[in-house]
Amino acid sequence: MEYAGPIRRLIDSFARLPGIGEKTASRLALYVLNADKGYVDEFVASLLEVRDGVGLCSECMTFSERDPCAICGDARRDGSTLCVVGDYKDMVAIESGGAYRGRYHILHGTLSPLKGIGPGEIRLAELVRRVERGGVAEVIVATGFDSEGEATAVYITDLLKPYGVKTTRIASGVPMGSFIEYMDSSTLSRAMEGRREL
Numbered sequence: 001m002e003y004a005g006p007i008r009r010l011i012d013s014f015a016r017l018p019g020i021g022e023k024t025a026s027r028l029a030l031y032v033l034n035a036d037k038g039y040v041d042e043f044v045a046s047l048l049e050v051r052d053g054v055g056l057c058s059e060c061m062t063f064s065e066r067d068p069c070a071i072c073g074d075a076r077r078d079g080s081t082l083c084v085v086g087d088y089k090d091m092v093a094i095e096s097g098g099a100y101r102g103r104y105h106i107l108h109g110t111l112s113p114l115k116g117i118g119p120g121e122i123r124l125a126e127l128v129r130r131v132e133r134g135g136v137a138e139v140i141v142a143t144g145f146d147s148e149g150e151a152t153a154v155y156i157t158d159l160l161k162p163y164g165v166k167t168t169r170i171a172s173g174v175p176m177g178s179f180i181e182y183m184d185s186s187t188l189s190r191a192m193e194g195r196r197e198l
Contacts, residue, residue: 007033029047055192058128061106061123063088071095071103073137079101080137083192084127086110096141097185100192102140107166110148111155122152124159131163138166140195144179157198168195 003011007029014025032040056062058067064070071077081102085091091104109122130136141156143149157167171194180188 060104061108061126062091062104076101079135081140082127082130082136082138083140083142085180086149086152087181090142090144090179091184093181093185094188094192097189097192099189102138105139107143107152110143110152112148113149117148119155124156127156128163129161131160131165131179136165138168140168140170140192141198142170142180142192144180146177153198167198169198170195 002008003026004115010029010032011022011025014028015022017025020028032043033132035043054063055064055067057064057072059068059072062069062071062179066073078101082105083091083094083100083102084105084107085094086107087108088106088108091106094100094104105123105127107122107124107127109117111117111119111122127139131139138171139156139160143152153169160167183191
């Protein structure tokens with residue numbers, strides 16, 4: 001038996017989310033169908049609020065309700081230090097440790113030629129513009145320790161060499177092949193404190 005058209009479209013929408021297969025998408029769609037109308041209205045309102053009310057900070061490229069974001073707009077943060085991360089979740093993970101008091105730059109991805117992700121597909125041009133404006137003394141590369149994260153770290157180091165800024169990499173107490181978003185805050189704090197020059 002085929003699902004009714006609106007149900008099929010909802011399943012297809014859920015299935016486009018990362019990590020959601022056909023079976024999980026079907027379960028989610030049926031859950032929404034059986035859910036209380038108030039919950040569904042709240043869910044739809046949340047989606048619309050994110051779509052319409054969240055954009056990218058023009059400085060660090062993070063998701064924010066305002067521009068500049070709260071971190072870039074905080075005069076107490078050290079603007080001479082930029083921590084470059086692959087995505088928003090990595091920034092949230094580092095912030096939760098509380099040890100880092102500089103500013104960020106979110107790439108929204110890492111280099112992965114096999115997946116067709118080159119320098120033009122991530123926010124490297126914006127990083128270079130920030131460094132070119134001056135005032136940045138150190139760029140901390142905090143991409144993951146998988147092959148894409150390492151390749152991105154090397155690329156950033158080479159890219160920024162002509163500008164004379166100190167480029168460091170977070171310490172490798174973080175396991176190889178792991179992702180920053182899954183690490184505990186104390187491991188991340190130690191990694192930030194033990195960073196090394198590239």
